Amino acid sequence: MTTTSNSDIPLPREFPHVLVVQASAGAGKTYSLGLRFLQLLARAGSPSTGALGSILALTFTVAAAQEMKSRIIAFLKDIALETPAGSLLREQSGLNPAAAAAWLDCILEHFQRFQVKTIDSLHFQLVQALGKRMNLCPELEASFDQSAWSKVVLEGLLARTDWDQLVISGSGPEATDSLLGLWDGIFQVYLHQEMHSGLRFLPWLEKQVRGVVSDLNQLLTPLAATSLDDLRAAQSQLLHCCREMTEALERAGILDQVSRFDAADKLGNPLAELDSAFFTKTSATELFKKKVHCHPALPECWDLYMGVCRARNAYLLARARLHAAPLARLQLVVSRELERLGQSQGLLMGGWWTRLIRQHLDREELLQEAAMILGMRWRHLLIDEFQDTSREQWEVLRELAVEALSEGGSLFCVGDVKQAIYRWRGGDWRLFFEPLDPRVTPNVPEGNRMRTVLPFNRRSCPEVVAWNNACFASLDKPDAAMLLADAMIPAKEKTQARSHLASTITELYAESAQLPWKECSGAIHVTEIKAEDTQEYKAKAMLTLIAEIEALHARGVSHGDMAVLVRTNTEAGECAQNLLAASIPTITEQSLVISGHPAVRGLLALLTWLDNPGDDAALDALCRNPLLFAEILDDVPDMCTLLLAAPVPLRKDDPLQAAGCVQPGMREEAHIVGGEDAADGDAPRNETAAPLYRRLQEAHPAFWAEHLEPFWKHAGFRGAYELLLAAVAHFRLRELPLGQWAWVEKLLESALNAEAQGYTTLSGFLEFWQENGSFCVVGLPEGLAAVRVMTMHKAKGLEFPQVFLPLLGYGDKNRPAHLLFQSEDEAPYLAATTKPRCAEVTEFMDSELIKTMAEELNLLYVALTRARAGLHIFLADTETARSSHAASWLRAVMPG
Numbered sequence: 001m002t003t004t005s006n007s008d009i010p011l012p013r014e015f016p017h018v019l020v021v022q023a024s025a026g027a028g029k030t031y032s033l034g035l036r037f038l039q040l041l042a043r044a045g046s047p048s049t050g051a052l053g054s055i056l057a058l059t060f061t062v063a064a065a066q067e068m069k070s071r072i073i074a075f076l077k078d079i080a081l082e083t084p085a086g087s088l089l090r091e092q093s094g095l096n097p098a099a100a101a102a103w104l105d106c107i108l109e110h111f112q113r114f115q116v117k118t119i120d121s122l123h124f125q126l127v128q129a130l131g132k133r134m135n136l137c138p139e140l141e142a143s144f145d146q147s148a149w150s151k152v153v154l155e156g157l158l159a160r161t162d163w164d165q166l167v168i169s170g171s172g173p174e175a176t177d178s179l180l181g182l183w184d185g186i187f188q189v190y191l192h193q194e195m196h197s198g199l200r201f202l203p204w205l206e207k208q209v210r211g212v213v214s215d216l217n218q219l220l221t222p223l224a225a226t227s228l229d230d231l232r233a234a235q236s237q238l239l240h241c242c243r244e245m246t247e248a249l250e251r252a253g254i255l256d257q258v259s260r261f262d263a264a265d266k267l268g269n270p271l272a273e274l275d276s277a278f279f280t281k282t283s284a285t286e287l288f289k290k291k292v293h294c295h296p297a298l299p300e301c302w303d304l305y306m307g308v309c310r311a312r313n314a315y316l317l318a319r320a321r322l323h324a325a326p327l328a329r330l331q332l333v334v335s336r337e338l339e340r341l342g343q344s345q346g347l348l349m350g351g352w353w354t355r356l357i358r359q360h361l362d363r364e365e366l367l368q369e370a371a372m373i374l375g376m377r378w379r380h381l382l383i384d385e386f387q388d389t390s391r392e393q394w395e396v397l398r399e400l401a402v403e404a405l406s407e408g409g410s411l412f413c414v415g416d417v418k419q420a421i422y423r424w425r426g427g428d429w430r431l432f433f434e435p436l437d438p439r440v441t442p443n444v445p446e447g448n449r450m451r452t453v454l455p456f457n458r459r460s461c462p463e464v465v466a467w468n469n470a471c472f473a474s475l476d477k478p479d480a481a482m483l484l485a486d487a488m489i490p491a492k493e494k495t496q497a498r499s500h501l502a503s504t505i506t507e508l509y510a511e512s513a514q515l516p517w518k519e520c521s522g523a524i525h526v527t528e529i530k531a532e533d534t535q536e537y538k539a540k541a542m543l544t545l546i547a548e549i550e551a552l553h554a555r556g557v558s559h560g561d562m563a564v565l566v567r568t569n570t571e572a573g574e575c576a577q578n579l580l581a582a583s584i585p586t587i588t589e590q591s592l593v594i595s596g597h598p599a600v601r602g603l604l605a606l607l608t609w610l611d612n613p614g615d616d617a618a619l620d621a622l623c624r625n626p627l628l629f630a631e632i633l634d635d636v637p638d639m640c641t642l643l644l645a646a647p648v649p650l651r652k653d654d655p656l657q658a659a660g661c662v663q664p665g666m667r668e669e670a671h672i673v674g675g676e677d678a679a680d681g682d683a684p685r686n687e688t689a690a691p692l693y694r695r696l697q698e699a700h701p702a703f704w705a706e707h708l709e710p711f712w713k714h715a716g717f718r719g720a721y722e723l724l725l726a727a728v729a730h731f732r733l734r735e736l737p738l739g740q741w742a743w744v745e746k747l748l749e750s751a752l753n754a755e756a757q758g759y760t761t762l763s764g765f766l767e768f769w770q771e772n773g774s775f776c777v778v779g780l781p782e783g784l785a786a787v788r789v790m791t792m793h794k795a796k797g798l799e800f801p802q803v804f805l806p807l808l809g810y811g812d813k814n815r816p817a818h819l820l821f822q823s824e825d826e827a828p829y830l831a832a833t834t835k836p837r838c839a840e841v842t843e844f845m846d847s848e849l850i851k852t853m854a855e856e857l858n859l860l861y862v863a864l865t866r867a868r869a870g871l872h873i874f875l876a877d878t879e880t881a882r883s884s885h886a887a888s889w890l891r892a893v894m895p896g
């Protein structure tokens, strides 16, 4: 393998070859992937669909794939139009303007051969091609919505449960084999785990299904079974060992010579004393009183003690496995259910396709067959964000890569192990250098396996680069890494976990120093905030954030050039609310969900009311909508007064009904006033009152006639799209500023989509919206001058002139309730993490802690490297801060 350091990516001349580009943030990895695509086009010579389709570029998210496609097209345009950026690209790629224009035509004409996609969509496509071989329904449908999946799976299982067998619950083998027995066991686990947090069984169960499903993606072999008999055997072994030791101590006359403990008591009833420190001694001198340290029976007694400890550990492990046994059964049942849904209905859960391919990978030439069915001959694989690829995904990609390399192709992977932050999705940074291993890519000559480091930071000003270098570049030294590990895992007893974390950090942060490329000026601002507790800190941090944003804006920095990065979506929502309350234009991920936009809310209220005129709440929301009635706010009837007014009885000769205005498909619902809760007298009043629209119509006929009647009259005849178009015209929504119009346009597009899918009536559309509305989002409008508030995860790959990090109080996450153990020589199994824990569970939890902390550090690195010019960091003063949190980790590494 050769290692080089390059400011630009050369195209190795010899094929086949493997090139791994590793570089720190902002070094131009994504840029180089686009450039590499162009270099391969240039090498192919004149444009052809075959050459275009032989390049497969893979990214991690849909947004990144779209961004990559546009970037490649923009590169080609730049070269074709001979712009200044184009002449550099021409030099770097070897494509001349005429060739670039010809490739552009080829791509636009044969867009389906332009293979830039997510790893998931590639795997889905492969499964589609192999569907018949895998016994899947021909029409496949994919969904990533994990909570929707857990509901579908649960509903299917609950519907098939034979509840009539309730009487046998918990008794006999039928009970354990049946679904009823499964629920019984699961409920026991629930009671055991959630005793203190109240009865919220269904949400808990859904969470378990999501948990077992994510475990399932890693598992190809079924989990090992465990039973009460295993626990009984472990229990009798423990009691036996305790008895043996008691007898030996009695024989030697030293039963009362164990320091600080009544040995007879501990050994007599070990099951009641499982968490006693008596079982955690590390030497005979620690276990026994000084005066018997030279007793001849001590070695034998110590051996017996060790036996007791081993038996206790085995008992604790058996118990942990038994506690998780119903979840293991759930896993099996869920996996069968997912298989059934794929075969009978073609429903595939996000990521499940990777497992399906892996299950069939041992079949000869499976992937070649899939590629042939798809009409593809991939020869060059380009993988972005390689550090976040999961081992399962890599197993499939590796097969494709080996095939491409054996045909004289290439494999090009770019990434940064310091930015590995998707472990929860299976991402495993340790496979980053695997493509360079001769065992993995055997058909590549040694000299053609290359690793390149990009030394320059092309994103940030020299001050930001220098500050991040000062924080992170020395972490490849064991001492500096250890200091940080001390801050990250302060618990005294976790010595081993701390030193493992330190060595992981040294591996991750090797070669992280960067050279500045840009000549601009930037600054780092660190603000200390004193507060008694976290609540006070948050309040003060928000005030400081507002003040700093306002000051920056006053100095001429656009709001659109500022980003606030936080750890969670909830924090993003809170931050955005505070900024909006201070009249700072702000945009969050959530504000891109169109159902939250005031104009969309108003239009949906209109449709809801038209569909069901008795829906007073919808009419109320419509008439109070500040955007729809922006110009006549003072003339809008006071809905409060109307709602509180005495009910007007519904007339039989309701003129609207008489005029035939209640159309088929519209639901006229009478209002029942009183009902069973009526206070007066014995019988409920059951008086029927007119709905709100009737009162509005009678009290404000002019408003009714102008703003509501035009829709009302046509509601029964028109679908949602037509009604929305009429409303857009009536309320002059086209006059909304460009940034705001995007939301309305998206709603119109949704209504058209719904009609195309057969939801042609108004009620049909509302039903469609109920299911899909929360996923309907607009893209970030270009040039919108608003502060972006987003999570650090979402900020990955992005850059902003000014970045604020106001809430660095987050720390280690909650412990999982169960763990999946996998090893080469044993069948995998689940174990609960409740205390007291056996050594296996403790070790596993420590290794998880190390991985979690390393990933949290990476997330902080991602956040600190997004700024082009200004980085604004808020830190709680040391006394108020929790012992281990992002701010304290930063303090351990930052300069000064």
Ligand SMILES: Nc1ncnc2c1ncn2[C@@H]1O[C@H](COP(=O)(O)OP(=O)(O)OP(=O)(O)O)[C@@H](O)[C@H]1O
Pocket: 007, 008, 023, 024, 025, 026, 027, 028, 029, 030, 031, 032, 416, 419, 458, 459, 796, 797, 798, 865
């Ligand atoms: N060779 C280059 N010539 C000109 N500009 C470049 C070059 N490489 C990168 N850039 C610019 O530098 C910035 C950072 O590049 P890019 O996003 O590709 O970095 P990255 O390594 O993928 O960053 P991160 O790991 O943080 O996502 C972008 O604005 C990009 O356009």
